[in-house]
Structure formats: C-alpha cells, structure tokens
Amino acid sequence: MCENFTGGLISFCGLYNHMQSILVSIGFGDMASAGAYTMAAVGLSLIVINVLIMSTALYTWFERRVIGRFQVRRGPNRNGPYGLLQPFADILKLITKEDTIPTEADKIVFTIAPIALLAPTLLVMTVIPFGENSFLGNLNIGILFIVGITSLNSIAIFMAGWGSRNKYAILGCMRGAAMLISYEIPMALGITSVLLLAGSLAMSDIVANPSIPFLLVMPLGFFVFVAAAMAEMSRTPFDQIEAESELGSGYNTEYSGIKFAVLFLAEFMAPIITAAIITTLFLGGTKGIDPIPGQFWFVLKTFIVIFLLLWVRATWPRLRVDQIMAFAWKGLFALGIFNIALIAIEVQILSDDNTGNITTQDQAIMGGVNWIIAIVVVYAITKITRHRKVTRDNPIPSPLANMSAKGN
Numbered sequence: 001m002c003e004n005f006t007g008g009l010i011s012f013c014g015l016y017n018h019m020q021s022i023l024v025s026i027g028f029g030d031m032a033s034a035g036a037y038t039m040a041a042v043g044l045s046l047i048v049i050n051v052l053i054m055s056t057a058l059y060t061w062f063e064r065r066v067i068g069r070f071q072v073r074r075g076p077n078r079n080g081p082y083g084l085l086q087p088f089a090d091i092l093k094l095i096t097k098e099d100t101i102p103t104e105a106d107k108i109v110f111t112i113a114p115i116a117l118l119a120p121t122l123l124v125m126t127v128i129p130f131g132e133n134s135f136l137g138n139l140n141i142g143i144l145f146i147v148g149i150t151s152l153n154s155i156a157i158f159m160a161g162w163g164s165r166n167k168y169a170i171l172g173c174m175r176g177a178a179m180l181i182s183y184e185i186p187m188a189l190g191i192t193s194v195l196l197l198a199g200s201l202a203m204s205d206i207v208a209n210p211s212i213p214f215l216l217v218m219p220l221g222f223f224v225f226v227a228a229a230m231a232e233m234s235r236t237p238f239d240q241i242e243a244e245s246e247l248g249s250g251y252n253t254e255y256s257g258i259k260f261a262v263l264f265l266a267e268f269m270a271p272i273i274t275a276a277i278i279t280t281l282f283l284g285g286t287k288g289i290d291p292i293p294g295q296f297w298f299v300l301k302t303f304i305v306i307f308l309l310l311w312v313r314a315t316w317p318r319l320r321v322d323q324i325m326a327f328a329w330k331g332l333f334a335l336g337i338f339n340i341a342l343i344a345i346e347v348q349i350l351s352d353d354n355t356g357n358i359t360t361q362d363q364a365i366m367g368g369v370n371w372i373i374a375i376v377v378v379y380a381i382t383k384i385t386r387h388r389k390v391t392r393d394n395p396i397p398s399p400l401a402n403m404s405a406k407g408n
Helices: 012-025 029-070 086-096 107-127 142-150 152-164 167-198 203-208 219-233 257-282 294-315 321-350 360-386 403-407
Strands: none
Touching (some): 029 086, 029 107, 029 294, 086 257, 107 257, 152 167, 167 203, 203 257, 219 257, 219 321, 219 360, 321 360
C-alpha cells in the first residue's frame, strides 16, 4: 500500500511503514500489516485532533484580538503576555463549571448533540491534503465526503435545540435548520464549478490540477462558495442561529460546563476548517514557490483566509432572517447556476478534444473573460438594487385609537 512512499511531514504512509518495520522486527509476522495500519491511523488521528484543538484555542485569542482592534479596544490582555493564556483560562473555567441538564430536556439527545456537532468538523480534515504527502485519507470522492459530512451540522444543531426543551433554543435550531439546508445548495453549486475544471472529486487531484488558482479563473464561483460557507459556519452576518439580542444564546442556551465547551470548540473550529477547504479548492492548496515546503504555503494561505473572514465578521451587521433566506435563494442560487453554465460552456469550447484537458493559456483566457463578466454582473446588480424604490403601505389606524379623545 505504501511501498513507494517518499515521505511527508504528517503522513499516514510514513507512520505505517515505521510501525510495520517495528512490528516485524519484534516478531508479529503476518499480523504486522494490520497492526501497523491500526496504530498509524489512531496515532495520526490523535496528532491531528490535538493540533486542531490547540489551533482552535489560539484562533479564539486571535479573533478576539483582531475584533478588538477593529472596534478600537484592546481585547484579551490579562492572562499571559498579550492575553495568550486567555483561551486556556476559558477552557478551565468551563470544565470546572457545573454540568446541568434541564428537567424537561431529552437527556440522551441533549447529551449527544455536542458530540454530533464536533465530530463532522473533525472528520472533514481527513480529506484535506495539507502537504504533498501529508494527508490522512486520499479519497477519490473527497468532495462528496465533505458535502455529506458538513450537512450533518444542521441535524446536530436541531438536536441541541430540540433536546433542550427551551423556547429560545427551539427557535434557534429551527432557524439553523432552515438556513443551513438552504445554503448547502449554493455551496454545492460553487464546488461543482471547481469539479468541472479539475475533472476529479479527489481533493489531492484538485490541488495538483490547476496551473492557475481557481480564484483567478472563476471569481463568481469563489464568491458563491465563500458566502455559502460563511452561512454554514453561522457566523456574523449569518448568526441568526444564536442572535444574542433576540434568543439569548440560541440553540445552546441551556448548555453549561463541558457540554458547552464542546459546542464552543466546534463553533470556533469551523472557521479553520472552512479556510482550509477554501485554500484547497480555490487557492492552490500547498502550491507555492520552491524550495519552501508546501505546508508553509498552505498555512499561510489559510491564515490569510481566516483574517479575511474575520474582517467580514467585524464589518457587516447581522442580517434579518428574511434577508438571509432571500440572499440564498434569490442571490447565491441564481449566481451559482449562472456560474456553472458559464464554466461548462468554456470547458466545452476550450478543452482538448483528445485528452479533455485545459491548458494554462486557456485557463488564463477563462479567467480574463470570467472577471469581466463578474464585474458586469456586480455592476448590474448594484444598479438594479440601488434604484429600486421600496414602498410601504400607509398604516391603517386602529378603531380603538384616540377613543378617549372622541369621547371628550
């Protein structure tokens, strides 16, 4: 399986070969292969999970500091230098808090929901190639795996709200189910345009395919996917699931202690996973300038995407529920269909008749045409929405209004 493997920073095959040689040397014989496979899978999973947890802790500090700078305040600055120990203080606080379960709650659903929300977030990392040979699993249907796994988030959020038996939690989970299901369609449409160019469902093939990052080739597809992914994260301006000013804390209102810590971890891990997916699909993944390792470029691109997502979060206000749903069905859905039709026509015209491949020069031509079309579309939408006159009917006064005045 990994006989011709050349190595990698965090690689399944590297661990597998190492474990197999150890087991063979101590006399396991035919059982060495199965044992090495299990040990490599478990060991690499533990490494990635712990790295993700530590990255999420540092991300919470980074987000609060960046948002603080945007809002002209300091952010975390008490625990440790520049407040670096604040995430660990928060974790200790949550772990030591009392873990309560409401009397009317469905205890099984209430307990399973945090795990059901965290598990899909971790599983997405199994198909993201964060190095030339440093992937967990090279599935030939990696894109379908990501779409299927991320769709479980809506079920987990509904479980958390419904199991709480709290009116604010139920309102939050119903909003979440409607919003997440609606935005899965535009997100799938954005991914489909990438598949038309890459010609493969495997994430590693998508990274290896483009000579030009797909962001430069299909700006409309990039916008559709990023907007839908932000809604899937339920972060500002799409945070109607929690909406603190309306629902207290939304679907996690009744959670406390370690269960709330798991929900908190899943919520703040989502931007990291989303940025990694965007980097893989649209920014060339690990591709960069030699001899700098691909892992460096992957981390750098992911960090830039995270910062841009934070910039949007700090700039835009929360949208209303009707605005969020209209944006999905009237805006992103139409743009996604238009982008797929555009890319399909271009691929049909420019692809080689024998191999079906598209050269770098043809991709550059596609990028120039698509950017011009994207600018025209944005300009047209701006003109249409700017000059649309919004009218409101005159309110009809209540027959009870000014009753006392008429009596006098």
